[in-house]
Amino acid sequence: MRTLREACFGQLFASPVLEHVWADAAALNVALRERILAHARHDPGTQQTNIGGWHSAVGRLDFCGEAGMRLIEHMGAMTEEATRRLYAVHGGGRGSVSWALSAWANVSWKGHSNGVHTHPGATWSGVYYVDDGDCAPGADDTAIHLLDPNAARSNVFFPELSCQPVRFRPQPGLMILFPSYVPHHVPPHTGDRPRISIAFNVRKEPFP
Known part of the structure; x- marks a missing residue:
């Protein structure tokens, strides 16, 4: 009988993700937190x-002033780096593209959450953490959960082995970037301080 010991086994169709903690986060987050909470007090959202x-x-986070402008620059840098690495993995040459970026702030008090969703019409989506909301060490209540975008794989292909959510616990200064087609959600917050984050979408032009 021929052996299968030399057969190759791998995985198909992985989704890229890029995570980075920005070195200027300490000073940046002081300004962002103050501006966001002040804006939330008089704006209904x-x-x-x-x-x-x-x-x-x-x-474009105009209400965050210079700190918002700086964070927009970080979002652009993450987008460029993730796209560069994506093309490097696939060994292809990247054509000329431009980016359309939009962002918004989120403040979640105890019990607040975000339902499962994607971001249709965008290329990359991401989140930046200003304040983790005083979450307990090891708790998942403030973590963003990224879900398998292939529903068929989760439902019919060995469901007992289906992909578990990938969790990223918030850390001040942490920025995560992932494809906009990836479903994600955030469970109810249980921390004593409000969790403050800034989410963003980046759309490749021409799209798609």
Whole structure:
């Protein structure tokens, strides 16, 4: 009988993710936290995927002043780096593209959460953490949960082995970037301080 010991076994269709803690986060987050909470006190916000909490209007973080401008620069740098690495993995040459970026702030008090969602019409999506909300060490209540985007794999292909959510616990200064088609959610917050994050979408032009 021929042996299968030399057969190759691998995985198909992985989704990229890039995570980074920015070195200037300590000073940046002081300014961001102050500006976001001040804006939330007099602005009603909007209802999107947030279940409770406060969600700012989508834009360019103008209400965050210079700190917001600096963070927008970080988002652009993450987008460029993730795209560069993606093309390097696939061994292809990258054509000329431009990026359309939009961002918004989120404030979640105890009991507030975000339902499962994706970001149609965008290329990359991401989140930056200003304040983890005083979460307990090891707790998942403030972690963003990224889910398998292939529903068929989870439902019919060895469901007992289906992919578990990938969790990223918030850390001040941490930025995560992932494809906009990846479903994600955040469980109810249980910390004593509000969890403050800034989410963003980046759309490749021409799209897709």
